[in-house]
Amino acid sequence: MTAYVRRNIVLVFRGYVSVGNSFQEFVLKVEKQSESDGREDMLPELFKKRMQQMLGEGYISFLEGLGEQHCQALRLNVLKKGLDGSSAAEKYGAGRAGDAPEKHNAGNGEDMTVQCVEENADGADEKCSTARENSGTDFAHLTKVPWAENGYYYQPGDQPGKHPLHEAGVYYIQEPSAMAPAELLEVKPGERVLDLCAAPGGKSTQIAAKLRGQGVLVCNEIHPARAKILSENIERMGICNACVTNETPERLADFFPGYFDKVLVDAPCSGEGMFRKNEAACDEWSPENVKLCAQRQDGILDQAARMLRPGGKLVYSTCTFAPEEDEGSVARFLGRHREFTVLPIEKEQIGLTGCDGSAEYLGCGISGEAVSGDEIPDFHLEKTLRMWPQRIRGEGHFAALLQKDGDLFAETSSRNPKCLAKGVQGEQDKEMEDLFSFWKENIRFSICREKAGEGGIFSEIGRVVGMGEEVRHIRFGDNVYLVPTGMPSLGGLKVLRPGLHLGELKKNRFEPSHALALALPPEYAIHVWNLDSCDPLAAAWLKGQTFPAEGEKGWYLICVDGFSVGWGKLAGGIMKNHYPIGLRRKDFKEFWEQKSCMRMTPYWQYTSRQGFQRRLPVWDARM
Structure with missing residues (x-):
């Protein structure tokens, strides 16, 4: 609370308590108003002027929403x-x-x-x-x-x-409002889906959950560093049927004309909806950037339209309030692509009553009208979605659900199996035999081991990880991947992950990948070592440390609270750590020093001087 607020409390307190309110309630109300005023001071002047024009009397409620803590x-x-x-x-x-x-x-x-x-x-x-x-x-x-x-x-x-x-x-x-666009896409198992601007991967992983391992998901990110983060998140969530690319929308459209049933365009934007969550976004905002983002969005949407098959659906979303980038981008797109229409969003059924878009906002752009006058027929922009921080528990977001004219079930030349990749099949050589040996020794089979040839092995892997038996395997050097049969040719594209990475063929052995560990249900692993998340050993493992263990030597699927987290290899009484070096967490030490999990059984404690020592449970007085 500021000094100014404290000085003025005494002046108005008598009138406030006269209607039955407590002093504490009054202070909380004044503090909240003070926070809203402070938030308004940080907002760019042109932004405030435009929001006042858009919202009218609702502008005060908008500021109060920005003053709340983000969810x-x-x-x-x-x-x-x-x-x-x-x-x-x-x-x-x-x-x-x-x-x-x-x-x-x-x-x-x-x-x-x-x-x-x-x-x-x-x-x-x-x-x-x-x-x-x-x-x-x-x-x-x-x-x-x-x-x-x-x-x-x-x-x-x-x-x-x-x-x-x-x-x-x-x-x-994931930010709660950011969960809405993928839900609006209504993805079903078996469909072919594109997330065109996918990093860091929240919406891609959400789409993958809808596919349930069936169908094809292509996740694209134009920036290499962000594409790497996207690929890591796809791996962490145990997703098998996703391909991660690092391409421009134009180049992707040349490879996938009319291929996808559903397309998500979560477009790069000016980020006004994140002002409450990220105050630095206020400093980076400018009218020029709003205009630049709107122009970029036009190009991205045009390429997305090329890749959507007739009858398919497209969701366009941003995290900004700017009409130029929201209703404006949709209106300009519909003006260029009359084969698309806006579909209604059942807002009341998902708790978003009163979150309608509006054609009236088109005249409130920073640099004038968001679209030219001859581009504004009745596009039913009220069917679009605007998520306001004063109305929901979430940040500002915009979304529109569009459909392309045509028959979704009509076969097109671009979806003909002749255009699909046959796969770079792995040779039946000594190296592939090492992969088969690993699988037979470490994974529970549902088919006779004697009949599990090359085709049977990969069909079995597909069944176990949830992709189904209609799968292919491809090799990139010594790395083996499992891909859906519907995955098209990827030749010439910059691909970070073509599918599920099974592992690497090394001299006289096969080393399973971290991705396989995260995708493999523990019930199928022959050897499992389960760690308690309250045990410091779990944190030590994720930092790359080994621990003493007794049991049959070989590969173990390491789990935390029953969920797989990586591979370990038991030899000589030590569980060797195969958690990837690049993923090892240094910040777990401070976190677990703060935790006070009461343990009812002895546990292993690690120190740099003594290594792992068996300890008895200790009662924590703070509990």
């Missing part, structure tokens, strides 16, 4: 299977999380209660630890994001990004 959310991974065969979404989602509050509220700021949930023999939940004033993931305190399947808000004080289950791909941390 945080995660999306549980339906593809991730645990030791008991249930998915992460089934274990931690349905029936556990409460409904989101109807009133806009970023959270009450209470401390989190960290709970490590296990399943007992009867399937009931047992909480192995409870700790106050800690950072972690408490699935019992999640609240539902109304417009997103498996989307949940978490408490402001929580840090799920530093929990081992995050590294296992149990969930993806």
Whole structure:
């Protein structure tokens, strides 16, 4: 609270309490108004002028919404299977999380209660630890994001990004409003889907969850560094049927004309919707950037239209309030592509009542009208979606659902199997025999081992990881990938990940990939070593450390709370760590020093001087 606010409290307090309000309630109200005023001071003047023109009397509510704390959310991974065969979404989602509050509220700021949930023999939940004033993931305190399947808000004080289950791909941390566009696309298993501007991967992983391992997902990012992050997130979430490319929209359109059933364009934008979450975005804003983004969006949408088959659907989205980039981009696109129409969005059914777009905003652009007068027939822009921070628990977002004229089920030349890749088949040589040997020795089969030839092995791998038996394998040097049969030729494209990376063929052996570990359901692994997320050993493992172990030597699927997180190899009483060097987390030390998980059994503790030592449980007085 500022000094100015404190000086003025005394002047108005008597009048306020006369109507039955407490002093504390009054102070909270004044502080909230002070925060809104401070937020307004940071906003660019031209931005404020335009928002006043757009919203009129609603501008004050808009500022109050920007003054609220931004909401945080995660999306549980339906593809991730645990030791008991249930998915992460089934274990931690349905029936556990409460409904989101109807009133806009970023959270009450209470401390989190960290709970490590296990399943007992009867399937009931047992909480192995409870700790106050800690950072972690408490699935019992999640609240539902109304417009997103498996989307949940978490408490402001929580840090799920530093929990081992995050590294296992149990969930993806995603801004709640950003979950809406992929939901609007209504993806179904078996479809061919393109995420054209995909990094860092939130929407791509959301689409992959809808596909359930069936069909083809192409995730593209034009910037190489961001494409690498995208590829890592696809891997972490255990996605098998996704191809990650690093290309321009124009080049992709040359390779995939009329190929996709669904296309998502989450376009680069001026980022006005992130002003509350990221104050630096205010400093980077300029009218020139708004205009530049609008021009770039026009080009991206034109290429997306080329890649969508007749009857297909396209979702266009941004995280900005700028009419030039929202309704303006849609109107200009429809003016150039009369074969597209705007489809209605059932906003009331997903808790987004009153979040309509409007053609009236087109005249409120920073540099004048968002489109020229001859480009504004009745495009029904009220069917588009505007997510306002004062109306929902989320940041500013815009989305439009468009459909291309034509018959979705009519076959086109670009979808003819002749245009699809036959795959660079791996030779039946000694190296491939090493792969077969690994699979037979470490994975549970549902077919007779004697009949599991080359084709049978890869069909079995596809079945186990959820892709189905209609799969191909291709080789890039010594690396072997599994791809859907519908994956087209990728020759000439910059490809970071053509499908599921199975592993690398080395001299006299096959080394399984980290991607395979994350995609493999633990129930199919012959050797599994399960770590408790409350055990410091789990953090030590993710930092790259080994630990003493007894058992049959060979490859082990390492799990945390029943969910696979990587490979280990047991030899000489030591579980050797095969967690990728580039993914090892140095920040887990501080996180686990803060955690106070009460342990009911002895555990292994690591020190640089003594190595791993067996310790007895210690009662933490803070619990």
